[in-house]
Amino acid sequence: MSPSNLASVAVGRPVRGEFTYVVPDGLSGRLSPGQRILVPFGRSMSLGFFLGPAAPPPEGESVKLKPIMKVLEDSPSLPPDLIALLRFAAEHYRYPLGEVIKSALPPGLTKAEEEKEAKPDVQEFAVALVAEAPAVLRRAPAQSAALAYLLAVGGRAPIEEVAHAIPGARETLRKLVERGFVRIDEEVIAPGVKEGLAQGRPEKLTPEQAAAVLELHAAVDAGGFQPFLLHGVTGSGKTEVYLRAVERNLERGKGSLILVPEIALTPQLVGRFRSRFGADVAVLHSALKDRERLFHWQALRKGTVRIAVGVRSAVFAPVENLGLVVVDEEHDPSFKQEDKLRYQARDLAVVRAKQAGAVVVLGSATPSLETLENTRRGRYRKLELKNRVDDRPMPTIELVDLRQERPREPLVQEEAPILSAPLLDAMAETIGRGQQVILFLNRRGHSTFLICEVCGTSVKCSDCDVCLTYHRSQNRLVCHYCGVAHPVPEHCRECTGPLLKMGIGTERVEAEVAERIPQARVARLDRDSASSAERLTEMLASFARREIDVLVGTQMVAKGHDFPGVTLVCVVMADTSLAIPDFRASERTFHLLTQVAGRAGRGKDPGRVLVQTYNPEADPVKRVLTHDFEGFSERELERRKVLAWPPYTRMAAIRLEGESAEQTASVARFLGDFIGRNMPPASWGVRLLGPAIAPISRIRGRTRWQLLLKAPTHAALAPLLARLEAKLVDIPSAVRVTIDVDPAAML
Ligand SMILES: Nc1ncnc2c1ncn2[C@@H]1O[C@H](COP(=O)(O)OP(=O)(O)OP(=O)(O)O)[C@@H](O)[C@H]1O
Numbered sequence: 135m136s137p138s139n140l141a142s143v144a145v146g147r148p149v150r151g152e153f154t155y156v157v158p159d160g161l162s163g164r165l166s167p168g169q170r171i172l173v174p175f176g177r178s179m180s181l182g183f184f185l186g187p188a189a190p191p192p193e194g195e196s197v198k199l200k201p202i203m204k205v206l207e208d209s210p211s212l213p214p215d216l217i218a219l220l221r222f223a224a225e226h227y228r229y230p231l232g233e234v235i236k237s238a239l240p241p242g243l244t245k246a247e248e249e250k251e252a253k254p255d256v257q258e259f260a261v262a263l264v265a266e267a268p269a270v271l272r273r274a275p276a277q278s279a280a281l282a283y284l285l286a287v288g289g290r291a292p293i294e295e296v297a298h299a300i301p302g303a304r305e306t307l308r309k310l311v312e313r314g315f316v317r318i319d320e321e322v323i324a325p326g327v328k329e330g331l332a333q334g335r336p337e338k339l340t341p342e343q344a345a346a347v348l349e350l351h352a353a354v355d356a357g358g359f360q361p362f363l364l365h366g367v368t369g370s371g372k373t374e375v376y377l378r379a380v381e382r383n384l385e386r387g388k389g390s391l392i393l394v395p396e397i398a399l400t401p402q403l404v405g406r407f408r409s410r411f412g413a414d415v416a417v418l419h420s421a422l423k424d425r426e427r428l429f430h431w432q433a434l435r436k437g438t439v440r441i442a443v444g445v446r447s448a449v450f451a452p453v454e455n456l457g458l459v460v461v462d463e464e465h466d467p468s469f470k471q472e473d474k475l476r477y478q479a480r481d482l483a484v485v486r487a488k489q490a491g492a493v494v495v496l497g498s499a500t501p502s503l504e505t506l507e508n509t510r511r512g513r514y515r516k517l518e519l520k521n522r523v524d525d526r527p528m529p530t531i532e533l534v535d536l537r538q539e540r541p542r543e544p545l546v547q548e549e550a551p552i553l554s555a556p557l558l559d560a561m562a563e564t565i566g567r568g569q570q571v572i573l574f575l576n577r578r579g580h581s582t583f584l585i586c587e588v589c590g591t592s593v594k595c596s597d598c599d600v601c602l603t604y605h606r607s608q609n610r611l612v613c614h615y616c617g618v619a620h621p622v623p624e625h626c627r628e629c630t631g632p633l634l635k636m637g638i639g640t641e642r643v644e645a646e647v648a649e650r651i652p653q654a655r656v657a658r659l660d661r662d663s664a665s666s667a668e669r670l671t672e673m674l675a676s677f678a679r680r681e682i683d684v685l686v687g688t689q690m691v692a693k694g695h696d697f698p699g700v701t702l703v704c705v706v707m708a709d710t711s712l713a714i715p716d717f718r719a720s721e722r723t724f725h726l727l728t729q730v731a732g733r734a735g736r737g738k739d740p741g742r743v744l745v746q747t748y749n750p751e752a753d754p755v756k757r758v759l760t761h762d763f764e765g766f767s768e769r770e771l772e773r774r775k776v777l778a779w780p781p782y783t784r785m786a787a788i789r790l791e792g793e794s795a796e797q798t799a800s801v802a803r804f805l806g807d808f809i810g811r812n813m814p815p816a817s818w819g820v821r822l823l824g825p826a827i828a829p830i831s832r833i834r835g836r837t838r839w840q841l842l843l844k845a846p847t848h849a850a851l852a853p854l855l856a857r858l859e860a861k862l863v864d865i866p867s868a869v870r871v872t873i874d875v876d877p878a879a880m881l
């Protein structure tokens with residue numbers, strides 16, 4: 135067997151490694167890497183991916199190799215740089231390569247079927263061919279009405295719209311076509327793409343923007359891998375810097391990839407890209423239909439569309455001839471996928487840029503400590519925007535000490551008001567001036583727990599080890615982990631004592647605003663109120679149109695919004711994210727506070743921020759007051775170093791979940807022993823923490839355990855993780871074990 139007739143193949147099944155197949159004579163000229171193929175696997179046929187030639191099996195080993203059966207597409211689904219990235223992801227995150235590839239591909243390419251071309255959407259327009267209703271229509275009132283509508287809206291409208299306005303208009307329009315008064319046009323539109331909010335190209339860049347753009351242009355012109363951190367304060371115009379870099383990259387005939395945290399929350403950014411580059415932009419988000427996803431994939435693959443803007447999973451978009459990668463809000467936790475292939479899209483974006491020889495820009499007002507450390511070590515070049523555009527001032531930030539503002543409330547009081555006098559005054563004043571307010575609280579629901587006045591027992595979810603949250607609008611207790619809603623009990627289950635509603639959520643804040651400032655138009659933005667992407671877009675648009683005075687919400691309101699009318703931002707309680715048992719709690723708090731504060735004063739009027747807290751001395755809270763990102767990160771990095779947390783160590787979490795508490799614990803101990811026996815030499819510095827019961831010990835009735843591994847570098851961890859992954863086949867399937875490399879959440 136000559137090596138040229140052996141193929142390395144990833145099989146679309148949950149199995150580790152690459153497999154060797156024989157290329158039959160008939161296919162030898164037709165194969166190129168990245169193609170989807172059909173291969174025999176076990177006793178059946180399976181989807182496979184041809185990755186390239188394979189080395190012959192070791193001398194003396196007699197293995198019967200099977201042949202590739204069929205090639206499922208002419209041009210490969212996966213471009214070469216993407217194959218390299220997926221191989222890296224499988225290796226780094228300890229996940230089967232075939233499954234990694236399948237999770238990157240759009241549905242429609244993940245089955246063992248030949249590729250079909252996704253059709254674009256066609257929209258039908260009715261076009262009037264006459265300037266006024268002809269006399270012959272006098273006795274046809276339906277047709278007259280349809281034609282009159284069409285003429286009233288300018289002589290041209292989507293059929294759908296006419297039919298919506300005039301029931302039965304589809305049929306009526308057809309009659310008008312027969313009579314020659316109307317014509318139907320078909321227009322091809324890219325599917326799943328709505329018109330964004332248009333915005334012009336600013337004539338002049340700020341000096342800082344100009345300097346950053348100059349550097350990026352030089353890097354794009356030079357070609358090759360170059361990583362940048364674009365650290366720009368909120369409202370400093372980072373988006374415009376991205377746009378100019380993309381522009382230059384496009385002029386050089388190259389493709390760009392832009393990752394954003396959440397499309398529905400960033401309609402403005404998408405709108406700016408669409409209004410600048412029009413149909414050259416594919417927008418990839420989670421609400422796309424299968425056919426739409428396939429359409430964009432094919433368009434990018436063919437190179438007919440050269441810019442992809444998308445969420446986390448778009449890091450795998452098949453952009454042709456990739457020259458530039460941008461990760462906006464690079465600190466955002468949504469870039470980490472928390473199930474199946476647990477990848478960090480920001481990290482993969484950098485890997486991809488390196489493999490493709492592209493420029494990569496990580497942008498944020500609050501860069502992650504990981505990225506900051508890379509910059510300090512000289513791996514990334516730092517570009518800084520220290521000022522807002524048009525010399526607008528940063529908002530002033532003041533603390534409201536809840537210990538003094540609410541001293542009279544006894545500790546146990548049901549529904550004690552939470553909005554202090556300074557907050558209420560500032561809000562009323564702002565609304566009085568016709569300006570807008572954002573109220574931020576990182577908790578949904580009405581009251582965050584029900585507690586027994588007599589014995590102090592709180593009401594917990596029977597399946598998860600967490601308190602239930604009271605939602606007044608549904609009059610239900612909801613578990614935020616499993617989502618199950620329970621009726622509200624009348625008495626404490628332990629002692630039949632009366633139950634008090636304690637803790638606050640956005641729902642209650644909304645009610646309190648409505649009660650205390652009745653003239654305000656209040657709306658709430660969280661996962662309950664904005665359950666669909668459409669609803670979310672509509673609420674944001676309505677706020678932008680200034681139909682809402684006060685927007686109450688969770689971290690959804692803290693993202694990159696640009697509402698010039700907002701001059702007051704209130705943080706209802708800064709402490710909610712501080713107490714979480716996670717070494718990133720401080721960082722997360724600082725980011726959230728800085729980001730939400732950054733929504734104030736982005737228009738011509740200056741902004742003001744009020745932060746209510748019980749912990750005015752806490753470092754992230756204090757530092758936010760003076761916009762002291764440097765000071766905060768300096769201190770936090772020092773602390774991480776002392777405690778040996780990332781970015782000074784690399785971690786992996788081994789998580790276990792099982793129906794039976796005993797069996798789960800025993801598997802956890804078994805894995806602990808296994809790791810102990812396979813520990814690399816002490817000089818490698820690998821440490822095992824645990825096995826320990828997880829901080830949230832049960833979710834959906836399943837017991838959870840975890841083991842944490844820490845090491846100075848990923849390379850020190852890798853061999854151990856590989857051995858561990860191989861061992862998992864021996865674990866009883868009743869206990870689910872997952873390996874989470876570079877974990878984000880510690881719960
Ligand atoms: N050179 C410029 N001249 C005038 N206006 C500009 C210029 N550059 C950007 N802007 C405008 O400034 C506003 C803020 O820009 P942008 O939203 O990009 O800020 P940002 O740095 O991304 O902020 P954040 O981190 O808070 O999301 C936008 O409305 C944008 O159109």
Ligand SMILES: [Zn+2]
Binds near residue numbers: 596597618834
């Ligand atoms: Zn639950």
